[in-house]
Amino acid sequence: MISLADAKRIIAAAERRAELIGQPMNNAVVADGGNLVAHVRMGRGWACWLIGTCVALFAGSALFGQQVQFQGSVPTGVASPTPLSLTLRDAIDRGLRTNLGLLLSGQASEIARGERLRSLSALLPQVTGAVSENVEQIDLKTRGIDFHLPGFSTPTIVSPFDYTDARAFASFSVFDYSLRKSHRAAQEGERAAQLSFKDAQDLVVQSVANAYLLVIAGSSRVQALRAQVETDQAI
Numbered sequence: 001m002i003s004l005a006d007a008k009r010i011i012a013a014a015e016r017r018a019e020l021i022g023q024p025m026n027n028a029v030v031a032d033g034g035n036l037v038a039h040v041r042m043g044r045g046w047a048c049w050l051i052g053t054c055v056a057l058f059a060g061s062a063l064f065g066q067q068v069q070f071q072g073s074v075p076t077g078v079a080s081p082t083p084l085s086l087t088l089r090d091a092i093d094r095g096l097r098t099n100l101g102l103l104l105s106g107q108a109s110e111i112a113r114g115e116r117l118r119s120l121s122a123l124l125p126q127v128t129g130a131v132s133e134n135v136e137q138i139d140l141k142t143r144g145i146d147f148h149l150p151g152f153s154t155p156t157i158v159s160p161f162d163y164t165d166a167r168a169f170a171s172f173s174v175f176d177y178s179l180r181k182s183h184r185a186a187q188e189g190e191r192a193a194q195l196s197f198k199d200a201q202d203l204v205v206q207s208v209a210n211a212y213l214l215v216i217a218g219s220s221r222v223q224a225l226r227a228q229v230e231t232d233q234a235i
Helices: 004-021 054-060 088-098 100-123 177-234
Strands: 026-030 036-041 126-139 157-171
Touching (some): 004 026, 004 036, 088 100, 088 177
Antiparallel strands (some): 126 157
């Protein structure tokens, strides 16, 4: 991030260069995304300053919006000291894969989808079931059963036996205004999250492409200045 003091120093150096070659210039300093930090117009003995802080311009920028997360990224792979040659498409693909703001926006979209499904489940029939198995044995004496038959051995405890109990329950709300209203709100929330995610994708593409072109333009300006210096030295 370029501070205002740094921007002033850059412009002062540019003014000295312009005076050296005898050519008044418009000197501007921009931050990432092409946001203007400072601008000075030379000529007629006056300077017109259009100065703003990077934070204020960043907060109101159409490229970055209000989400500072778009300044960060999630590193992947292994760092290499070898410079990478990237095409514009390669740079955009990397931005879409690793931009922190875009990843957070995608997670917010998935959360909104989950909320919609949860609200929808409240409107659907609720079916529950239960299965239980019991094993018992009965002591006849505790039940008041105690008899004896001559010549027969009568048991006092009935052998263990088991039984299974399976039950199912279903419930359905014919009309619940509150649930329907909540589901409608969840649907709109999911739609808003999806649109925000698409907007975030466009924002990343624009920002990466703009930064890529700024790098190319800066490289061209450096080459032009070097050529101009060599020409001045030769003269």
